[in-house]
Amino acid sequence: MSVLDILKERGFIQQLTHEEEIAELLSKEKITFYIGFDPTADSLHVGHFLGMMVMAHMQQAGHRPICLIGGGTAMVGDPSGKADMRKMLTPEDIAHNGELFKKQMQRFIDFSNGKALMMNNADWLLNLNYVQFLREIGVHFSVNRMLTAECFKQRMEKGLSFLEFNYMIMQGYDFLELNRQCDCIMQMGGDDQWSNILAGADLIRRKERKPAYGLTFTLLTTSDGRKMGKTEKGALWLDAEKTSPYDFYQYWRNVDDADVEKCLALLTFLPMDEVRRLGALKDKDINVAKKTLAFEVTKLIHGQVEAEKAQQAAEALFGGAGNFDNAPTVSVTTDMIGAKLIDVLLSTGIIPSKSEGRRLIQQGGLYIGETKVSELDFLLTADLFENNSLIVRKGKKNYHRIIIE
Structure with missing residues (x-):
């Protein structure tokens, strides 16, 4: 089974630019691909974790990931999925957040011996000559076509700043730059990034006269379409200081019955036969699947020891007896x-x-x-x-x- 088949079976894939070509490419060659992460907070959250799972599956199949820290694009802010303009961050905040992202990613992705790369688009975006950039890159972007992109359309009523309007061009340029530097031929991202990914692939084909590809994965939502990862205290962070391992465990322990199988497929490495078996459990038995989900995801994020502590605390609290030492x-x-x-x-x-x-x-x-x-x-x-x-x-x-x- 190819990695594309694995990603399809587990429910990751939403859209591809050239499905047949990508299927053949991933089954016959080892490619370099990238996913971008704008450091707009001081921790990754569970939405980012979905992208890291995609990277992990790809890396296990022998492909090389580039984790691109958006030190330059975070200075502008991605309008995708936002009703209002993002808060402007200082360069110091962005640099600090980027360093924290790197530490967290190293727990999931193997960066040894060049098996994965960690790069920062600030290295090429912050020193661009504006007029030269417009002449070389801007000429390939049609404003009419850009305005049809979903990420811009939903902002037109409230107003879209020219600052944000540049984001698509900057992300497209990232793909071109990674293609030139690292022979990166595929960009992946959440489905809200589809328009930006298309722009980058098209730019490479125009400038370099060679193929480039895009793939989007599903956003982490509940069965009724709500965004997952929101808690009483805000986002579900991967940093133990911001979301404790116990609270993290409890979030997955308490997901809706209808979402258990999907989360097991997307957020764990359990074999799909086991995922389907657990997902088919009904009524009280579904709690077995929820406990498995909570333990497996917490283990991936916080390690075996912290997952066991969270599990013991939950059993003590809900069972009414036992070791409460690890409870909040x-x-x-x-x-x-x-x-x-x-x-x-x-x-x-x-x-x-x-x-x-x-x-x-x-x-x-x-x-x-x-x-x-x-x-x-x-x-x-x-x-x-x-x-x-x-x-x-x-x-x-x-x-x-x-x-x-």
């Missing part, structure tokens, strides 16, 4: 004992606001252990603690342990 834990000082529970939960970050705490209590969604908190002025007293520890539950599945320092 906050500490309080003795002078906080006797204070209002809402105030303690706010000061420890368990709730974002007092109004949220009051809403939880009024709707019957706040528990100490198995006891529902029904009073807005409920006090956190010493007798609630057992061995200096107690469990607070928000809703059905959000647990925290509070310990006394």
